[in-house]
């Protein structure tokens with residue numbers, strides 16, 4: 001399968017604390033890669049490095065052969081939802097998405113995208129009047145509307161109700177079928193099981209374990225979550 005994104009021996013320190021340490025992995029076309037790690041493992045930092053929001057100290061990140069940069073050509077290939085999404089709250093969803101499309105140099109059918117995330121009746125409402133879950137849905141719309149090749153989703157289920165979670169799963173599947181590659185961080189192992197094709201456990205600043213969800217789910221069945229937790233614990237203990 002074609003590699004869409006490559007993270008190769010990336011390093012990042014904040015002051016004297018090394019958060020990402022010779023981290024390498026690949027994201028393939030049409031797959032969802034679940035990034036798991038305890039609080040502070042470096043998941044958000046890794047996503048910020050991919051987006052160029054933080055500068056790496058060493059290593060290389062590339063998307064379809066283009067090295068990470070702040071150029072529009074590079075950034076248009078990525079859709080992202082990192083930590084708590086921020087919006088100009090006095091604007092409504094239609095205005096915000098139109099603004100996003102304009103700086104991404106892209107076109108889209110707004111009602112269709114709003115419908116995809118279940119906001120078809122809220123497009124004209126100012127975001128200041130949105131609930132937390134509605135803001136999450138809008139953030140997903142903003143992340144996908146310019147048709148990126150890679151989607152970075154940092155804890156995308158925060159604030160979503162069970163119906164929205166089910167819809168989100170379907171939406172992510174649809175996007176991967178269209179060829180988008182998704183990097184998704186989550187603390188909810190059950191969710192990762194439902195959405196990810198492969199999982200990487202980030203520990204000590206690098207991907208300490210990587211496995212196929214289908215293979216481990218077939219092997220461990222109902223004990224899948226126990227298996228993953230055990231992997232996370234042992235990854236952490238190795239560092240002590």
Ligand SMILES: Nc1ncnc2c1ncn2[C@@H]1O[C@H](COP(=O)(O)OP(=O)(O)OP(=O)(O)O)[C@@H](O)[C@H]1O
Nearest residue numbers: 014015017019037038039040041042043044045046
């Ligand atoms: N801007 C920053 N300056 C200094 N230290 C930072 C900065 N951002 C993150 N860190 C530190 O880097 C480490 C990794 O943080 P990061 O937010 O990437 O972890 P995470 O895996 O996303 O955690 P969580 O599961 O809580 O979201 C933490 O120890 C954090 O305190």
Ligand SMILES: [Mg+2]
Nearest residue numbers: 043044045154
């Ligand atoms: Mg985080």
